[in-house]
Amino acid sequence: MAHESTPHAQSPAPGRERPTLDPRVRVLLAFSYGLVVLHSGTLGLAVILGALCAVALAVTRTHPTDRSVFKACAAFVGLWVGIKTGVDMWSGIAPTQALMGGGILGMRLFALMLIGLCLALSASPRTMGTALAWMLRPILRGKAWIVALAMALMIHFLPLTWQVFTRVRHTMALRASNLPLRSRIMLFPQAAMRALSLKTWNQTVAIAARGLDRESAWQTRFPLNAAHWALGALLILVGCVLARL
Template sequence: MISGTAAFLRGLDPRLKLAVALVLGPCLWKVNVIAVTLCILVLLSIVWPLAAGQPVGFKMIRSLLVFVLFWMAVKMVLDAVSEVPLEFIIMDGIQLGARLVALLLLGLGLALSTSARSLGLAVSWGLRPLIGKERAWRAALSLALMIHFLPICLETLARVKEVASRRCLGFGVGVRMRIVPLALVRNLSQKTWNQTLAVACRGLDSSTAWEPDFSWCVQDGVTAILSMTAIGVMFLI
């Protein structure tokens, strides 16, 4: 069941998934928090089967939740310093956390369900009539690298924290908080270099590698209609 759902999501047209993400993302900041909560449940049912196929997929989700809790705490502390009433501090903190969770799940679902090159091709297809072929493929490559790096960062963070928990048993939290960021930056710098070499070796630094070649099928059309309907209903809740 999980593998079937993941296969269906990965088989959808990347232009459709990118368009839904671009429309839904800003809407998450405008709709009611109840609609955002329902959206989180839907997005979690999408991300969960996709993360199940990754070595540290569930740890990536946990890392995102820790990130959200951190910013919730920052906002609540700043509101408390500004002498905002307690009930508004709690409500605003929960609303910010819900919207951030939905937004991060949306981005993670897009990154896990679509390859970076497919998203780049979708961007190139959409931008080519507006900014020309040469600028379109450069923008597509930039976006593809950025999206590809999101799960890499989360996976690297999860692995670094796991190694630190096993090898730094006698150290305190303060020492780990210094070791983990340093190790993370070092690992990511190595992965950045490897990614640069991969782009050059595969010939992705030229316009010929970003020629869009898509085929729209029935399941894409049905999914597009359902997605747009669901986004419209969110504003009615």
């Protein structure tokens, strides 16, 4: 348990990270572009998706293991595109329209997943959590830290869950390769859920031990950087323009 990482232990304090874009601006950009992706046209969506792919590749350049997450997102989107296209064609929709509808759904879904991936990999969960708490404090007041803790845990568990799935898959390839396909299909989720339940329990105890279950742990002073906020406003304006294309 002592070796389990938490949003607090995994990252330094927000003020000690290397100088990058203000985390509050990053959270605001992620939320804004999530809305833009849902309401933009095909051309604007294609431009945004291309930009997000470039950002995601840049973020994962120094983390080879994160590239596998990028590929898994693409495979997940491809699966749902195939399902939607097949259902539409089964319902009598013309193949061209079905393919177009599936493609647009895939672009939106992939863009949203890339936004989450870039946000999760661009800074530590603790930093993102404190930024969200700062933004929500005027609205939620004393309960803002609860949302911040939930977001930090979500960001923390995204790569952790992928690591668990990867380890379970490798273990089954070594020790359960002789089992029938049906048995392996049933064994994989059982083993993964059991491993994740242990991780969840360890995280719960570690959070309480490090004092992250209280409001004071999610309060920090962010330095004001007008250039970062100006850049964020410019990017949001660009997103609004792309949403009209």
